[in-house]
Amino acid sequence: MNDTLINKTDDEPEKRQMYVLEETGFNEVPKKFRRFYRKWGGPSETLAPNEVVCPVCKIVIRSMQELRVGDKVYCMPCMSRLIVEEENGLLVARVNY
Numbered sequence: 001m002n003d004t005l006i007n008k009t010d011d012e013p014e015k016r017q018m019y020v021l022e023e024t025g026f027n028e029v030p031k032k033f034r035r036f037y038r039k040w041g042g043p044s045e046t047l048a049p050n051e052v053v054c055p056v057c058k059i060v061i062r063s064m065q066e067l068r069v070g071d072k073v074y075c076m077p078c079m080s081r082l083i084v085e086e087e088n089g090l091l092v093a094r095v096n097y
């Protein structure tokens, strides 16, 4: 009975909020992946808790769940592997070497 190991994430103090993603017209990746990316409106734009800006190509990467520090995300438009970090209370992505 190894089921307890699989259910370990249920012990997280807070459940992550899930998001339904819709296409926003971003067309630089195959259609199947378009809803995971969108163009960034610039520094004045407030990002949703499931969004983070790619520091390389300045595209917004969208996750189906709320992002947290330590999450790994992939930017398909520029093929960067990124890790989520916190900076001044905001989530930012850094290139994960």
Ligand SMILES: [Zn+2]
Pocket (backbone or CB within 6 Å): 054, 055, 056, 057, 058, 059, 075, 076, 077, 078, 079, 080
């Ligand atoms: Zn990128």
